Amino acid sequence: MDIIRVKNYQTMSEKACGYLVDKIQAAQKPVLGLATGSTPEGLYKQLIEKYQEGAVSFKDVSTFNLDEYVGLERKDPNSYHYYMNEKLFKHVDLSIENVHLPNGAAGDLQQECRDYEASIKQAGDVDVQILGLGLNGHIGFNEPGTPFSSRTHVVDLDESTREANARFFESKADVPTQAITMGIESIMESKEIVLLVSGAKKAEALARLINGEISEDFPASVLKQHPQVTIIADEEACVHIREHVHS
Numbered sequence: 001m002d003i004i005r006v007k008n009y010q011t012m013s014e015k016a017c018g019y020l021v022d023k024i025q026a027a028q029k030p031v032l033g034l035a036t037g038s039t040p041e042g043l044y045k046q047l048i049e050k051y052q053e054g055a056v057s058f059k060d061v062s063t064f065n066l067d068e069y070v071g072l073e074r075k076d077p078n079s080y081h082y083y084m085n086e087k088l089f090k091h092v093d094l095s096i097e098n099v100h101l102p103n104g105a106a107g108d109l110q111q112e113c114r115d116y117e118a119s120i121k122q123a124g125d126v127d128v129q130i131l132g133l134g135l136n137g138h139i140g141f142n143e144p145g146t147p148f149s150s151r152t153h154v155v156d157l158d159e160s161t162r163e164a165n166a167r168f169f170e171s172k173a174d175v176p177t178q179a180i181t182m183g184i185e186s187i188m189e190s191k192e193i194v195l196l197v198s199g200a201k202k203a204e205a206l207a208r209l210i211n212g213e214i215s216e217d218f219p220a221s222v223l224k225q226h227p228q229v230t231i232i233a234d235e236e237a238c239v240h241i242r243e244h245v246h247s
């Protein structure tokens with residue numbers, strides 16, 4: 001894992017944007033793995049700016065999102081479909097047929113998980129996967145205890161995750177109790193992974209990732225087994241990390 005330490009949220013977003021733009025320009029048919037939550041919002045803003053400046057095009061890009069809430073229709077303002085559309089998709093020249101998120105409103109959720117896996121494989125796997133870091137170490141919606149061998153699956157959300165995400169809903173009671181998420185093994189099959197970490201509230205989780213052991217109790221720790229992970233973290237998130245890390 002390489003860690004790039006940056007000053008703040010803005011510079012984290014700019015760095016991640018530059019990284020993705022380079023990858024998009026280098027590949028014929030780039031496949032991006034995208035995340036939701038607060039962390040990548042700045043990255044998406046930067047990508048839109050670059051697109052508007054004519055510095056990048058998404059017309060040959062395919063995207064796969066990590067997760068979606070169970071029970072929310074695509075048009076629901078709290079769905080990740082809606083989030084992605086508002087924050088990125090509708091502002092750039094991505095083809096709608098190249099955009100993929102799990103369908104949390106599918107009648108047969110198990111079949112939906114299998115189909116999602118198949119479409120990632122059909123696209124030739126994710127080239128660069130963007131990840132955020134949950135306070136409890138979750139990646140996607142893979143909560144502590146999720147087997148490292150998990151594929152795309154339906155998950156019961158931790159109370160702590162529902163609390164953390166309640167800020168996007170009217171109340172915690174409105175936060176769905178389940179989600180579909182790419183599994184840990186599915187995420188690990190991405191050719192490259194970029195983990196974005198910002199803010200003091202993530203500092204403990206980042207320190208545990210860097211200094212702690214690899215364990216299913218802390219899902220992000222699996223990233224230490226991936227050959228090509230770059231962490232872009234800001235000063236506040238790095239307060240418990242003393243040295244430059246290269247492992």
Ligand SMILES: O=P(O)(O)OC[C@H]1O[C@](O)(CO)[C@@H](O)[C@@H]1O
Pocket residue numbers: 035036037038039040131132133134135139140141161165
């Ligand atoms: O970026 P945030 O909002 O801190 O969330 C961290 C992670 O938690 C999730 O929002 C899921 O709870 C992920 O999508 C995200 O990567």
